[in-house]
Amino acid sequence: MSNADELGQAGSCTSCGAGLSNVPPGVPCPECGEARHHEITLTDTVTVTERATRGIKWEQTWQSKWRSVLKAFNDLEAEYVGPASEQRADSASPATRFCCACSEVRDGIKRDPATPASARNPGPFVYAKQDDDIKLCVDVCNTHKHVNRWGGSYRRAVVVDWLDDQGAASFTIEWTEDDGTPHTKDARDVAKAAVTAWIKFFDDHGMDVDAA
Incomplete structure (x- = not known):
């Protein structure tokens, strides 16, 4: 399985953070209704992987x-x-x-x-x-x-x-x-x-x- 496939299956909603592993492309997030799912292409993989490696810290309480x-x-x-x-x-x-x-x-x-x-x-x-x-x-x-x-x-x-x-x-x-x-x-x-x-x-x- 490619890195792009792995990232796509492990994706989360950009609005509420809910997991989208079982949500087909184009179907709204079951938690908040967000419809803009990311499409990860091969050219995006390096950038996304680099950001994921660095980690995303939630700064707000x-x-x-x-x-x-x-x-x-x-x-x-x-x-x-x-x-x-x-x-x-x-x-x-x-x-x-x-x-x-x-x-x-x-x-x-x-x-x-x-x-x-x-x-x-x-x-x-x-x-x-x-x-x-x-x-x-x-x-x-x-x-x-x-x-x-x-x-x-x-x-x-x-x-x-x-x-x-x-x-x-x-x-x-x-x-x-x-x-x-x-x-x-x-x-x-x-x-x-x-x-x-x-x-x-x-x-x-x-x-x-x-x-x-």
Whole structure:
């Protein structure tokens, strides 16, 4: 078996790090829905092997990811109070940025070597799928990053901005279930519930949010 074949079979999702050894090319990642799988050619083999030999170190702790969630939540709350920000650092709304920060907590927990063993099994990705509000945040983030969503449990969810006469903003998440039923939910309500759900996860596994 060639090095390229070995690397292809041992590949992982570039978005969430999930193993893709049993996922056919072109099929979205079963964990996060990422559809952009790497195609490793013979010309890529040397570069990829060199990088793999050096190793990839996860520099961020799960606590740092959690602090990003809290900052994003405060930024979202500020938009509701007003006045809403006229310029944004990127194309994402504050609600979308919160959802992506919330989604990335999963990666932080999974990749941080200091994460307690109990938090790894069944793990943050399974927990996120089981909590309706975290799952909705993940769907918003994946839709924002990947534009299109594919079938199964991967829903296309978008954030719609609203601005009142006093300059305060509000954000609504809109999505459609597989049966075609449309749904909406206030983004701040989703954010509050998602923060509460992650805190429960940390408490259940004795994880200190103030460490590191």
